[in-house]
Amino acid sequence: MNNATYITIFYIFAAVTVFSAAFVVFSKNVIYSAFSLLFTFFGAAALFVFLSADFIAVTQVVVYVGGILVLLLFGVMFTNTIMQADLKTDVLHVVPGILLLAATVGGMLFTFYTTGSWKPSDVQLEGSVVERIGFETMSRYVLPFEMASILLLAALIGAAFLARFDKVRNNEQ
């Protein structure tokens, strides 16, 4: 790929990610925030492809866009009366929030750009990592992998238990 094209595409996806993330935070409408989060996740997935982690990019699209975002939209629809015209949300502590945002981002960027330069390894990740992820999952990371499956099972049961309709208490009354 041409170097200039590569750089242009990187900056386009970086801009999409950052600006849609800003819109998520600064928009007053919850639905607009949720749909803007879609573009943030897609932009981040594109950045993952630039970082030669294609499998993580696909997982990001499947899990975040297909799962978490749909879940968040369900949450928005459940907890707001749709007929009510404004899905507005209030804000509080705006000035301390902006100060904290500026201080955090400014401090991190100052540290990144002033304290010397990074020393990247001679051997960088290149090409596809799918095969290596498979080997790592079944060798070094087999215990975290199994623990993640148990955690997902527990989260599934817990979420179903917490969110179900409370039949028992209604029968008692």
Added chain:
Amino acid sequence: MEILTNIGLNHYLTISALLFGFGLFAVMTRKNAIVILMGVELILNAANINFLAFSKFNGGMEGVMFSLFIIVLAAAEAAIALAIVINIFKLFKSVDVSAIDTMKE
């Protein structure tokens, strides 16, 4: 110009710092519990970008595996948090986190 055209670690770290700052801002200032959850997701995404960037420029697989487990944890966290938010909505008829100030029904 050199620093702008040579895509390195600092570019990814900048994006991730911005995402983290926005997520922190959402968690701190918004009243709607759902938007606070969106802020948490932004923070987790920023961490993912950091892990993958360091993994890419380090050449190891540790960051890639860690970001995979972060995605798993984010999915579990979103499911549980939404269930809790829906329960809060049943009890208080609102998801305004500044109005939820009692532990009794």
